[in-house]
Amino acid sequence: MAPDTRSEQASKKQDFKRLGLALLFLVGTAFFAASLQPGGSGVSIELVIAAVIGGYMAMNIGANDVANNVGPAVGSKALTLLGAILIAAIFEAAGALIAGGDVVSTVKKGIIDPSLIPNAQIFIALMMAALFAGALWLNIATAFGAPVSTTHAIVGGVLGAGIAAGGFGIANWNQMGMIAASWIISPLIGGAIAAGFLFWIKRSITYRRDMIGAGRRMVPIMVSIMVFAFSTYLIMKGLKKIIKLDILQAGGIGLVLAVVSYFVVKNLVSKHSASLANEKPSINKLFTIPLILQLPF
Helix, strand or coil: CCHHHHHHHHHHHHHHHHHHHHHHHHHHHHHHHHHCCCCCCCCCHHHHHHHHHHHHHHHHHHHHCHHHHHHHHHHCCCCCHHHHHHHHHHHHHHHHHHHCHHHHHHHHHHCECHHHCCCHHHHHHHHHHHHHHHHHHHHHHHHCCCCCCHHHHHHHHHHHHHHHHHCHHHECHHHHHHHHHHHHHHHHHHHHHHHHHHHHHHHHHHCCCCHHHHHHHHHHHHHHHHHHHHHHHHHHHHCCCCCCCCHHHHHHHHHHHHHHHHHHHHHHHHHHHCCCCCCHHHHHHHCHHHHHHHCCC
């Protein structure tokens, strides 16, 4: 048998295994949703269908969205693929639970006005259609390697299903305008910040004569800035249901966490850099720590 034929057969077997695991996951999701019904009340078909569609959406988010987070760490060999996926699975779920409330609220009643839907059954069907449309689009885009956004997909699905159910007047066009503006503004600001950090890294570390010494000084500072920004954001978004904190209070807690992370990372970098040569590949190894730390965020 030719090597190419064997390779194709092995690839097909892998595809069948993946498909089988995906179907097994969806069947398990359906049974879990059915088991949530109170005793004697019967199984809610709508809940089971919604859970299965949600599971389908989750698989597509994992295939499309999570790769953005784990790609740098796995590509640089800072982590194995399995290790990165485990970390991503834990913190993706934690992020949804801690800071996902505003997103859920916007999707539920910020894009369309639920009060204009004639009855609850139509609203349930509308949301399931939007979820399925978003999941299917992610699936198609991932298969073709197209760079798409999960948020864009679900927002478009809710808007389209809402218009189909209640007409153009059901949409909150002011909210949609703000969301669409953020799709343009956020990448521009993110790109500018990323370019600024890259310039800072080059000027303060890689262009220095003593790159290892510069790395020991600057890497802990850069990690602490990252910890301050993300922890302040998560505190404001995630803890507001438990305790209300203003930006100064959240920033104060974030600052404490940043200071702690500075000394922890400084100790790790000092130990890790002791045996490294003063060359660029060694500097790349020092950034293993920031790459791992960015995964949870």
